[in-house]
Amino acid sequence: MTTLYAILIDGMIYASWLFMVAAGLTVIYGVMRILNMAHGSFYSIGAYTGASLVGWYFSGAQGAPYWSYALLLGAALVSGVVVGLLIEQGLLQFMYKRDEILMVIVTYALLLILEDATKLIFGVDPYFTFQPYSLLGRSEIGELTFANYDLALIAVAAVIGAACWLTLNRTHTGKVLRAVIQDREIAIAMGVNVKLMFAATFVVGTTLGAIAGALTAPAISVSPGIGVEVIVLAFAVVVVGGLGSIEGAIVGALLVGITRAAAVHLAPQIELFVIYGVMALVLAVRPQGLFGRDLARKI
């Protein structure tokens, strides 16, 4: 019994983290058809700026500790928007006519550059800013104790998911975006400013990545390479759910998160294979992912 609800809660916590990491990736792919290999770098940029700001806040400033949460979010917003905009305006906008696969390589080059740039700016020493994590205390649920911060992340992930879905499906901007997704050329012909849409989408995607990083930072030790670690995870979630689909990312995250938690509790030996196993299985049954659209075969 304990194991069962432990699996559910652990799975939910992990799934909400996975979703936050994957959301930006799927948004960018959905609209722009760019598989952003550098997504993890935005995660790590968010984590580093968040961790260093919060670290500075607790070592120097004398404000109320709860302001640190605002700082985390602010750090993520600023770094995500600034770096995202710089890269979109400075590089990507000149490449939109290129091949989809070539864009993967462009973002791979970005990944290499951003990884070292982060290292040059923040150093290689891990940042350990635990205050926002321990501040919220813990809750007893049955036999087990959980950190309230982790539970709060479930709510945050739900808010992000709802916001993305509502924007895409219930607003005017969302309608226009869907038109761009359906057919870029027709959308241009109809007077949609696709350039603006692309820039906005990319910045939203990178900022989502940075938010995921900043919110994770207090629970971990922020060290070089955390970005690279999350890329494959985020890819797996997005591919399972169907590239470009928000619903897919939610379901993919839940599927991977809960399967992994079950593996940890019931068969820790197979933990390493779980994510790839789920991905391979889903692809074998449904090649376009759970919520992916079937592509018409063009003659």
Added chain:
Amino acid sequence: MKRTRSYLAPTALALAAAIGFSAPVTAAENGKFRVGIVTFLSGAAAGPFGVPSLNGAKLVIDALNEGKVPAPYGLKGINGLEIETVIVDENGGASKQVEEFRNLAERHKVDAVIGYISSGDCLAIAPVAEELKLTTVLFDCGTSRLFEENKAPTYVFRTGLDAAIDNIGAARYLIDSGRKLESVASIQQNYAWGHDSWGDFSAAIKQLKPGVKVTTEQLPKLFQGQYGAEISALSVSKPDVIHSSFWGGDMEAFVLQGNARGLFDKRTAVLTCGESALDRFKGQAPNGLVIGARGPFGAFAPENTLSTWFRTAYRSSAEMDPTYPAFKMAQAILGLKAAVEKAAGKPGVIPAKEEVARSFKGLSFESVSGTVRMARANGHQALQGIAYGEYKFDAKSDKATIANVKSYSGECVTPPDGTTAADWIKAGFPGAQCN
């Protein structure tokens, strides 16, 4: 004509580039002693291990070049020759390291190489060092397989300790501390280091206290960072003690998350690499957490002239206490210096590599961790003891110290030559001399 030339161009270009690049080869015949230093400059191991070890290397080498290191190392540089370094990033995997090692030997013509934190790199480098006849001092990697597989080493030396010692020492410490110990749980990073550490520890603890139960064995992947499910599984399994060989950011994250969730309220944990984060836990680790430093290093190093000098100098340059990787690097450099100077006989010359190897073998030298004897693996492996203690944080002074330290001599925790660590543990530690 033009058509054919265009085919030739790329091949010629590549070859010309290769030959052109190779021009700035300079032999080390400039009256300096050239050392290759290989350690992690990037990746997750850079922060906890690479940077402290590089800081330690720079500090010791600068001090040696200025003749400022206390006796018996007063002679400038190595044997009176200034030390010059070639620094290589250890990140990138074993086959790249083999390539870089060959570059060090043949392009940079270094007189010796000091380095390697990753066990995989050590295993791959050792045979190449023998083949190229290059004095190589391994300062940190802990795999027991190093001298089990390279049975007759000539040029390869290890001044750091075998990881089996960490775990035998940890088991002994837990038993001797008299705490409740009917069951243990394990959480290790899912790679060779984690598997080997747990293998040695579980064998040793079962040998020392028959009937100990293993409640769960968690193997999260390396650099996972989030241990929510693992911590639940550990809590549910209700062990008396948790053993972990975690290091770096993973270790800090695990301790933080575990502590926040009360994992250590009713039980203790032993972290074999815990000392490397002593100053970093900042009270987020529970008091009573058992930590080690993979030997008598860092906070566990004995007080002597060399260690006091090293601590003071490190503090003033890096603004923090040196952790065990810094100590181990300093030890490797001092060992090399002692061996070279013993082989040379008179100052100002670089002795032949065979001579260095011969004098390094079985050498006894003074180090920042006390006297080191190269007394295992036929004189190629350092023999030293190990110490464990409990983390103790003082909120007032914001300073962490180590309480209840207990040391074990090298002879107590190290298998004798001719038997593997695993066999020695299984046989019940025959010949161990513990006081």
Added chain:
Amino acid sequence: MLKLDKTEIWLVVSALVLLASAFLLPNWLTFILTLALAKALVVQGVVIQMRAGLVSFGQGLFFCIGGYSVGMGGAFLNIHDAFVLVALGVAASVGVAAILGLLMTRYRDIFFAMLSLALSMILYGLIVKNQALGSTDGFNVHDVSFLGWMPAGEDQKLVIFVLTVIVAGGIAIALNRYMKSGLGGVNEAIKENEIRVEFLGLSPRWILYANYLFAAGISAVGGAFTALATGHVDPEMAFWTTSGEFVFIALLGGTSHVAAPFIAAVLFALVRTYALELAPHSWQMILGFVLLAIIVFLPKGLWSLVAGKRRAAA
């Protein structure tokens, strides 16, 4: 008697130049060249599939099988002949590919890339789990003999270099023939529009299947020579970043000519080793900028330098 076309003549000449240079170049450089050529063979495997529009982000799978066959053949099967070991690697690799290919050929685009990545990571996980294979530390490859001859030390590395050059040259000629054959041309057509190819009465799926097997085979050769040269194998060979590097080099060179992967691999190795030396803290960044520059200025890879000149001359 075989008739060689111009490309092939130049491949043979280049190989001969490389062989002659083995006695002039310093050892560290021949070693880098050995690894680069071996790697180029895997890149060729990526390129074959890329011509037909499939990007494999998991070619490390077969690279790793080739390497581990050499290591395990020596350690467990007591096989010490280099030729037998390489053949073993190819057989194992093609065998695995024959099964996986049935699944893989159903996928295109990003899904092919991700599924190949997943399969490679599963092999990685299997090896990491395996204590007898040394988990992530890997293990050392036993010394090998060449048809009974067992050179020592530096000589052995030289022999491996010579062998790598000869085998790479042979494979390059075979690839060139394939590329210029009718079937090779169909690959381009599959990339452009698979359905039209089907209407022509050809089966794209079986052509892709054949490509997949061939790519697996030569990737295993690359892995086997890498293992022989470095004397060590570890699961890093199957890790996704290794596969990513192969794709990187493939795009660096371009897919239009059989020589491109070789040149790209050699340049990549040299840029990396010098970037590592000049900027040990930021060598990845240098690689990143080089890659970006190539994409921006030479969208068809390094080979477009050559091809462009040729067009101008014609």
